[in-house]
Amino acid sequence: QVQLVESGGGLVQAGGSLRLSCVASGHTFRNNVMAWFRQAPGEEREFVAAISRSGGTSYYGHFTQGRFTISRDNAKTTVYLEMNSLKADDTAVYYCAADTDRSDGSSDYRDYDYWGQGTQVTVSS
Numbered sequence: 001q002v003q004l005v006e007s008g009g010g011l012v013q014a015g016g017s018l019r020l021s022c023v024a025s026g027h028t029f030r031n032n033v034m035a036w037f038r039q040a041p042g043e044e045r046e047f048v049a050a051i052s053r054s055g056g057t058s059y060y061g062h063f064t065q066g067r068f069t070i071s072r073d074n075a076k077t078t079v080y081l082e083m084n085s086l087k088a089d090d091t092a093v094y095y096c097a098a099d100t101d102r103s104d105g106s107s108d109y110r111d112y113d114y115w116g117q118g119t120q121v122t123v124s125s
Contacts, residue, residue, distance in 0.1 A: 002027040002114040004096045009119030012086055016123070020081040022096030022116055029077035030054075033099040036070060036081045037109055038092035038121075048094070049081060050105025059105040063089075088125040093118040 008020040024032065035050035049070035050059045058070050069082040079096060097112035106112070 002032065002098045002100065004098060004114055004116035006094065006096045006116045006119040009094060009121045011122045011124065014087055014123055014125045016086050017082070017084045018086065018121060020083070020094055020096075020119060020121075022079045022081075024077045024079070024096075024098060027098070027100060030074045031100060033102050033105050034070075034072055034079040035097045035099070035105060035112060036079075036094055037097055037112075038090075038094045039118075040092040043092075045095070045109050046092075047107035047109070050107065051079065052104055057104065059107065061107065083121070086121075086123045088123050090121060091123050092121060094121050 003025045004022055006022045036048040037045050038048050039045045047061045051070045051072050055072045067085045072079045095118045096116040098114040099112045
């Protein structure tokens with residue numbers, strides 16, 4: 001069983017930055033592929049970014065366009081999402097997810113076994 005706790009969301013003006021964190025427990029963190037998804041009201045869950053077990057490879061949703069960076073600290077069992085140049089369209093609940101089976105990232109939410117409770121990101125225009 002993996003527990004994931006996100007933090008770092010909030011209200012920010014367009015053009016601003018936020019850094020989300022997700023602390024994992026209950027499983028050997030370095031064995032998990034980690035990812036971020038987001039979901040806006042009335043929309044489907046959308047892939048944001050994923051990072052391989054070692055942190056050597058990362059994957060991004062097309063909309064991130066170099067604005068977002070995913071990283072992980074295996075010693076701290078934490079994955080981060082640095083978000084810059086935020087837009088109103090980035091407003092959503094952001095979820096951390098863990099995949100205990102794969103070695104590479106996936107953009108398909110069905111591949112992920114565990115989810116955090118989500119953290120709200122609101123970007124005002």
